[in-house]
Amino acid sequence: MNISKASNKDISQICALVNSAYRGDTSRKGWTTEADLFDGIRIDQPTLTTYLNETDSVMLTCTNENQEIIGCVYLKKEREHLYLGMLTVAPNVQAKGIGKLLLKAAEEKAIKEGCKSIVMTVITSRHELINWYKRHGYYETGLRQPFPKDEKFGKPKLPLEFMILQKDISMNN
Numbered sequence: 533m534n535i536s537k538a539s540n541k542d543i544s545q546i547c548a549l550v551n552s553a554y555r556g557d558t559s560r561k562g563w564t565t566e567a568d569l570f571d572g573i574r575i576d577q578p579t580l581t582t583y584l585n586e587t588d589s590v591m592l593t594c595t596n597e598n599q600e601i602i603g604c605v606y607l608k609k610e611r612e613h614l615y616l617g618m619l620t621v622a623p624n625v626q627a628k629g630i631g632k633l634l635l636k637a638a639e640e641k642a643i644k645e646g647c648k649s650i651v652m653t654v655i656t657s658r659h660e661l662i663n664w665y666k667r668h669g670y671y672e673t674g675l676r677q678p679f680p681k682d683e684k685f686g687k688p689k690l691p692l693e694f695m696i697l698q699k700d701i702s703m704n705n
Contacts, residue, residue, distance in 0.1 A: 533630065535637045538591035538604065543580050545601045546591065550575045553620045555686065562623030563660060570686035575618065583608075592637050594621075594630050603630040607641055614642040614701075616652045635668055642701045649701055653677060653694035662697070670697040 538546060552558040554566045554574040566574070583606055584591055594603035602625050606618040616638050621630045642650050654662055656676070666672075672695055679692040 533602075533633060534595050535592055535633065536595070538584060538593045538601075540581065540584060542591075542593060542601060543577050543584065546593065546604050547575055547577050547580050549601055549604060549622055550580075550618060550620045553623055558623060560623075562621070562626040565623075566655070566658075566686070569655065569657070569690070569692065570688055572686035574686060590641070591618075592634060592641075594634055596625075603634050605634045605638055607638055609645050609647065610651075612646075612648045613651045613698075614638065614645060614647040614649070616650050631664075632668070639699075639701060647701055650699045652697050654697055655679070656693050656695045662695070665697050668699070670699045672696075673698050 551573045553562060555570060555572070580591075583589060586608065588610075589606065589608040591604055591606050593601045596602050603621045604618065605616060605620070608615045608617075616635075619631060619634055621634075638650060650670075651673075652665070652670070654665065656662075662672075675696040677694040677696065679688060679694060
């Protein structure tokens with residue numbers, strides 16, 4: 533498996549990957565599904581294009597031996613923190629260490645950028661996912677945020693909110 537920086541030519545494949553892992557029947561093959569929480573897609577190509585072209589942001593991809601993108605993570609430097617979002621692994625290859633590999637790459641990026649921590653938002657009802665992040669050194673900050681009303685991220689089927697998780701990064705990791 534290879535981790536590399538995504539480019540605009542990868543947008544279509546990343547979009548398909550993210551939507552297959554989070555929404556619809558395909559997502560039910562993995563444990564990251566949000567199909568019971570939302571109608572609609574997780575990301576569209578224009579939004580992903582914006583993310584890829586933002587200052588201080590990068591999308592890392594993980595490819596298999598056939599050069600297919602099987603995982604990705606969005607990273608954006610925000611002052612002394614690195615924001616981590618959209619960590620995605622294809623449902624058919626989940627639980628094979630790809631998520632851990634992408635987290636490690638995110639931590640290396642945070643260290644390289646001189647960040648003190650990695651922060652992320654996770655839907656509070658995603659207990660299994662929250663526990664997975666906690667096993668990898670993330671902790672609850674106690675902060676909450678409302679879920680955005682913008683339906684470009686999907687239409688919630690019930691009221692949702694985010695919790696903020698954080699992992700402190702030391703230069704000695």
